[in-house]
Structures are given as structure tokens and as C-alpha cells.
Amino acid sequence: MSSSEQRVRHFQDELEQLKARLLEMGGLAEEQVRLAVKGLVDRDRDLIARVLAGDGPLNALHIEVDSRCFTLLALYQPMAVDLRAIVAAVKINTDLERVGDLAINIAEAARQYVGHPPVKKLIDIPRMATIAQRMLRDALDAFVRRDTELAQHVLNEDDALDALKTQIFRELLTYMLQDPATIEPALDLILVSRHLERIGDHATNVAEDVIFMVLAKDVRHHAAEGN
Amino acid sequence: MPTTAPPRPHLPRAPVAAPEPAVQATAKIDVSGLDFYYGTRRVLEQISVQIRPNEVTALIGPSGCGKSTFLRTLNRMNDIVPGARVEGAVTIDGQDIYASSVDVVDLRRRVGMVFQRSNPFPKSIFDNVAYGLRINRLTTSREELGGRVESSLKSAALWEEVKDRLHTSALSLSGGQQQRLCIARALAVEPEIILMDEPASALDPIATQRIEELIYQLKTRYTIVIVTHNMQQAARVSDVTVFFWLGKLVECDRTDRIFTAPTEKLTEDYVTGRFG
Numbered sequence: 001m002s003s004s005e006q007r008v009r010h011f012q013d014e015l016e017q018l019k020a021r022l023l024e025m026g027g028l029a030e031e032q033v034r035l036a037v038k039g040l041v042d043r044d045r046d047l048i049a050r051v052l053a054g055d056g057p058l059n060a061l062h063i064e065v066d067s068r069c070f071t072l073l074a075l076y077q078p079m080a081v082d083l084r085a086i087v088a089a090v091k092i093n094t095d096l097e098r099v100g101d102l103a104i105n106i107a108e109a110a111r112q113y114v115g116h117p118p119v120k121k122l123i124d125i126p127r128m129a130t131i132a133q134r135m136l137r138d139a140l141d142a143f144v145r146r147d148t149e150l151a152q153h154v155l156n157e158d159d160a161l162d163a164l165k166t167q168i169f170r171e172l173l174t175y176m177l178q179d180p181a182t183i184e185p186a187l188d189l190i191l192v193s194r195h196l197e198r199i200g201d202h203a204t205n206v207a208e209d210v211i212f213m214v215l216a217k218d219v220r221h222h223a224a225e226g227n
Numbered sequence: 228m229p230t231t232a233p234p235r236p237h238l239p240r241a242p243v244a245a246p247e248p249a250v251q252a253t254a255k256i257d258v259s260g261l262d263f264y265y266g267t268r269r270v271l272e273q274i275s276v277q278i279r280p281n282e283v284t285a286l287i288g289p290s291g292c293g294k295s296t297f298l299r300t301l302n303r304m305n306d307i308v309p310g311a312r313v314e315g316a317v318t319i320d321g322q323d324i325y326a327s328s329v330d331v332v333d334l335r336r337r338v339g340m341v342f343q344r345s346n347p348f349p350k351s352i353f354d355n356v357a358y359g360l361r362i363n364r365l366t367t368s369r370e371e372l373g374g375r376v377e378s379s380l381k382s383a384a385l386w387e388e389v390k391d392r393l394h395t396s397a398l399s400l401s402g403g404q405q406q407r408l409c410i411a412r413a414l415a416v417e418p419e420i421i422l423m424d425e426p427a428s429a430l431d432p433i434a435t436q437r438i439e440e441l442i443y444q445l446k447t448r449y450t451i452v453i454v455t456h457n458m459q460q461a462a463r464v465s466d467v468t469v470f471f472w473l474g475k476l477v478e479c480d481r482t483d484r485i486f487t488a489p490t491e492k493l494t495e496d497y498v499t500g501r502f503g
Contacts, residue, residue, distance in 0.1 A: 008500050077459055079486045079498040216488030 011076045018068050018089050019144055025061045025096040026140040030133050032058070032103035033199060037129040040110035040192060041122050048114070051107035058100040065093040084216060088209040092143060095202040095209075099136065102195045102202075109188040109195070116185035119175055125189065128164045128196040131157060135203035142210045154207035155219075161200040168193040255280035255420065255450045256301060261315035263296055265308065270296050272474045274315070278467075283442060283451045285465035285482065287458065289502070292471040294454050298422050301452060302338035303331055319420070336363060339413035343425040345405035347397035347412075352389050355397045355408055356380060359416040375415055382448075383411035384441050403434025410441065414449075421445065423453040427460065439464050458498060462486045470494045 032051055039047035069090045072078065078086055135154050142150040172186040208220050254277035263271035271293045278284050286294040296305065303324060305311045317324050324334055336359070347355050356376045359365070366372040376393075380386040385407040389400070397408055406426060413421055423442070427435040442451060442464045455461050461468055461482065468485040470477045470493075478485065478494045489495045496502055 004500055004502075011500075079458065079462070079500075080489055080495045082499045083487060 007076070011072070011078065011082065014068070014072055014076075015082070015085060018065065018072070018086075021061055021065050021068065022089060022092055022096065023140055023144060025058060025065065025093070025100075026136060028058045028061070029096050029099040029103065030136050032100055033106065033129060033133055033136075033196075036103045036106040036110060037126060037192075037196075039107060040113060041126055043114045043118070045111070045114060048107050048110050052104060052111070055100050055104055058097060062093060062097040062100075065089065069093070081213070081216075084213045088143070088213040091209050092140075092206050095205045099199050099202050102199050106192050106195045109191045113185050113188040113192075116188075119172065119182045119185050119189060122189075124164050124168050124171075125192055125196070128161060128168070128193060131161050131164070132196045132199040132203065135161070135200050136206070139203045139206035139210065142207060143213070146210070146214045148211050148214050151207040151210040151214075155204050158200050158204050161197055165193045165197045253280065254278060255319065256452075257316075257318045257321075258300075259316045259318075261297075261300065261313065261317060263293070263300060263305070264310075264312040264314075266310040270474050271300070274476045276469060276476060276479050278450065278452060280450045281446055281448070282466040283446050283453060283464050284467045284469060285461035286452065286454045286469050286471060287456075287461050287497070288471035288477075289497070290456075293474040294469075294471045295424055297471065298424055298452060298454050301420070301422055302335050302340060304335075304340065306331065332363075336416045337418055338420040338422060339416065339418035340422045341406070341409050341413055341424070341426045343428055345402060345409050345429070347400070347405050347408050349396065349398060351394045352380075352397050352400070352408060353393040356411050356415050359412060363416060365416060379411040379415040380408075382414050382445070383407045384437065384444070385411055401434070403430050403437060406430060406434070406438060407441065410438075410445075414445075418449065420450045420452065423451065425454055425456060428456060435460070458486070470497060472497070 032054060035047055035054075036051045038044065039051060069086050072086055076082070135157050138150055138157075139154045141147065142154065169190055172182075172190055175182045176186050208218075211217055211219050256278040258274055258276050258278075261271055261274040262269055274297060286298060288294045299305045300313060300317060301319075301324075305313070313325055319338070323329070348358060350358070353376055356379050357372055360372055360375055366375055377386060377390075380389060385404060388404060389408075392399075397405065400408060406429075410421075410426075426442075427438045430438065439460065442453065445451060446466075453461075453465065465482045467479065468482040469479045470485065470489075470491075472493055478489060478491045480490065484490075485494060486498055489498060
């Protein structure tokens, strides 16, 4: 095997490890979101406390992935598709860490919420959580499989999440107008829906990075308008 | 708090605008349908490319792909190779450089060349730079000759290092200094185009960096075509990159595109080190 082939193989091995770390992060972030919402719906204070204390592994991976990316850039000076993969990994890393932070934010709102009587039975928030988690999972699958169709599907799903967030707000508004005692807990629920919508935005960021990595096309911010 | 959803931050997606063309109309060098043969062996096949003025064009590709041969067709350096034959057209400022009326010596004055191994003459620093001026009788007085030598050494970023020892042997200079001396020698006869064949491949990183800085400064006055095996160097110094493979031109585009998002799979495989 020539030194050039060895170098390419080492780089590909490193890239695979990087992808594995990002998948691990995605799994942790998704689980934190799932548990935070479950804690809210089940009014489970212990579970909420576990989420609040549970972002350590995600933060450690955040730092590790950044360090791996720096090292790969410095040692291999990748070009073209390899360069795009590393740049995408750096950005996806930040998105996943932010999803972990949003799970904490949801848990904090849940902790506030369970201190009050329930405003209503929670139906749309678990639906939002299911969609947001699926978007995140699909976006990461798209990253690992270099699947731009799946990435595009993630982008299309964002609409459903936005619509649910609007619906939740309108519904809670009627509760708040009828009974001012519900204002505080209802605002907590509105915050949760906002955090879930943001998680969807991070998933769309990941999906956009996948499209950039594979096709070298920038689809962010209606890219055609700016170019 | 809003009662309706704010505009979605990312959707929907409009088609991405087409990239701007890699090469526009005003070419300094226009190569069209160029074939090059060593005897019966065709080493360049139907090369067509336009090279714009005041830009650095890098030629990349694996060993034996024809990039150095191509470079040498631009000032007819291949003429001296027995059995070499050219078909197709190379024009500079619209003039066919292979026309029978072309004075090859004058062509090579207009199109200077710097080689991989610095090749100063075993003469003084001054005489190396003055050489082309003297044989072409391009100056009329000692003062003018001295002035041209000084300005060439300044342009090649060597003057400060050698101004106190102009009459010592050029062979006493370091490798990087010798290469800059060869650039000064090429600049002295006031060329329009400078061809560089791996000018920094024999130099250490600091000397390489100086050559690269020099290339960057020189492109404001000259059109530069450089052959390099060092991909990062091509990425750093050039505006346009041309990728050759097996005697064919595979892709020519803006350098940033070649190294971030090349169109051809072959180019991508080469710049990512998958072959070559």
C-alpha cells in the first residue's frame, strides 16, 4: 500500500470515528429530550432532576468532537468532500450540544410546571417531541448514510413542528384568558413548545449541513436569494 | 408574544444559483484544441483553456499527466526536444505563437520561465540578473543596466539581502535566495507572463513561503502559470486551477471551487488524495 493510500485510509478511519461520536451525541441528546418531556407529562420530579444533572456526557463529547476536527484539519488538510465532511461535523457538533442544552431548558420549565396544578392534558407537546426527536434521528442518519433525500425530508418536516407550536400557543392563550391562575404554568408549556421547535431548527441545520457535505450546495437561508 | 407563527427560518428551498463561469472572455493566453506529441506518442490531447491576465493559474495532476509539457508549450520550450510536435493553437494576446513569423527568442523574453531547481549561472549575482538585458541589448547605459538589475532584485524580494554583495558569486546564495535570483533574472527582461515549474519544491517551508508571497505580489503585474505537486500551495497561491490527468484537461475552475467542491469525480479523487 502506498503512503498516499495509507494516508487516505487513516483519514477515513478517523472520519468514521468522528461520525460514530456524533451519532453517540445525537443518541444522548435525543434521550435527554425524550426524558425531559416524559418527566413533564408524567409529572415525575425524579426524572426531571436526572435530566437536569445529565448533560455531562454530551458536553464531554462536544469538546472531544471539536478536538478531533481540529486535529484532522491540521494533520490531513482535507480538500473537497473530505473538507466539507469535517466542516459539517464541526457545525453538527454545535447543533447537537445546543439540543442537549434545550433538553435542560425543557426540564427546567417542567420543574416549574409540576409545582402548579396541571393546566390541561398534554397531547400536542408529546407530539412535538416525537416529531423533533424523529427529525434529529433522521438528520443524523442522513449524515452517516450521506442521504440527501432523507435530509430534504427532515427540512420538510419542520413545517409540522411550527404548526403545532402555533396551535399550542393559541390553545393555551384561551386557558390564560379564562383563568389568570393558569398563566404561569401555561407560560412554562409555551416555553417547552418553543424549545421543541428550536430542536427542530437544529435538526434542519444538520440536514442542511448534510446536503452541503454531499452535494456542495448551500441551501441555508434560501441561498439562491443571496447568490 | 405573537399570535401567529413567525416566518420559518429555513424553508422552503429555492434552487441554488448557477456558479459564475470559471473563465471569462479576456484571455491573455488562449489554448485551443492543443495536441502534443513526442514522436508518435500523444502526451497532450485536445487541451483548450483560457488563461486570464494578472491571475495565477495553477496546473495540478499526478506525475506524467502532461502538466509540465503543457507549461512548456506556452513559450515553445518543447521546440528543442527531438521529435516533439504540436497541433492546435496557442495564442498570446491574439497572436499565434507557433506561427512561422514568430521570433522564438522574443517569445521567451515575453514569456519567462522559472524551473524546479534554481539554476543560476556561475557568475556574480549582478551578472545573473543583467544577463538577459545584455544579450538582448535591452539597456543603453551602465546606469540603466544597474537600475534594471536593482528593480528586478527588488521585485523578486531579494534586494535587501544581496545589495551589499552584488558582485559575489550567485552560487554562494541559499537555495531560496537562488530561486528568487532566478525569478529576478526572469523579471529583468520585462516579461508579460511567467511560467513556473514547481518553483518551491526543493525549498524549505520558510523559503517556500517567501516564494509564495512573491507570486502573490507579482500577479498584479504579470500573468503567472505555475505547475505544482503541492496541493496546498496551489490552493494558497492560485486564482484558477487546472487539473490534468493522462494528458487530458479534466477540469478548470476557480481554485476555491476545485478544492472545496469540484465538479468532476476524478478531480475530487485527486485533490482528496485518493489517487496520484
